[in-house]
């Protein structure tokens with residue numbers, strides 16, 4: 001049986017507290033449980049104060065067979081930041097521009113950019129699968145989208161890990177691999193109709209919305225939009241064409257992270273749960289897990305979390 005853990009973002013102390021709360025113990029530097037395994041949903045790094053420790057805890061568990069893990073968008077970005085673009089020598093797959101540096105600076109400072117430790121972490125990030133499709137349930141960082149999952153087959157090995165030669169492809173805007181990785185790791189975005197737009201919390205003009213991809217039925221753009229605060233008033237109540245939402249086939253549960261949820265953790269639907277409760281997002285953040293016990297329909301009582309520590 002599995003305990004699934006959402007986005008950690010460098011909060012290793014809370015990770016240890018959560019593991020302890022679920023009766024895992026640290027034996028010789030490897031956290032473990034006699035009959036359960038962890039599945040990490042990705043986003044180990046960026047933002048928080050103990051990113052090296054976080055990766056060390058997760059990596060040792062995965063390497064000793066005590067955990068599985070998938071890649072988050074922050075691990076994807078970390079690899080792309082550190083990988084030279086084979087078609088543009090001297091440039092990187094993720095451009096070293098101010099906006100990207102700002103998002104990654106805490107990691108680079110904590111790990112030491114270019115250090116042996118940095119290189120070793122990048123090597124490990126590259127081994128993380130893009131998704132897991134287990135007999136019992138599915139795991140992906142942001143969005144389970146059948147067509148994009150199928151498309152990934154060309155770019156991944158038999159363990160769903162990006163092929164060495166696919167990293168450049170997956171970093172190239174507009175390519176099939178890029179679109180698939182964007183959706184699976186960063187979520188479903190849909191363009192607003194006509195000339196509608198809104199301003200995000202950094203006052204950037206946006207013409208796409210992040211959409212609640214797991215919903216099924218007839219909705220308007222405003223129904224589905226995940227936008228900050230009162231930006232919702234700028235999203236039109238026009239119908240979204242039915243083919244835009246991937247739908248979820250409901251064959252088995254799916255677990256995601258990524259979405260900066262708040263409030264009391266609960267499943268999004270009977271079969272979809274998001275375990276990111278914004279541990280890096282401020283004093284109300286939680287590090288959240290789901291203790292799966294074999295149930296085909298997810299239950300609120302199986303969520304388990306710790307509050308963010310005061311530092």
Ligand SMILES: [Mn+2]
Pocket residue numbers: 007043072073074141185257258259
């Ligand atoms: Mn994420």
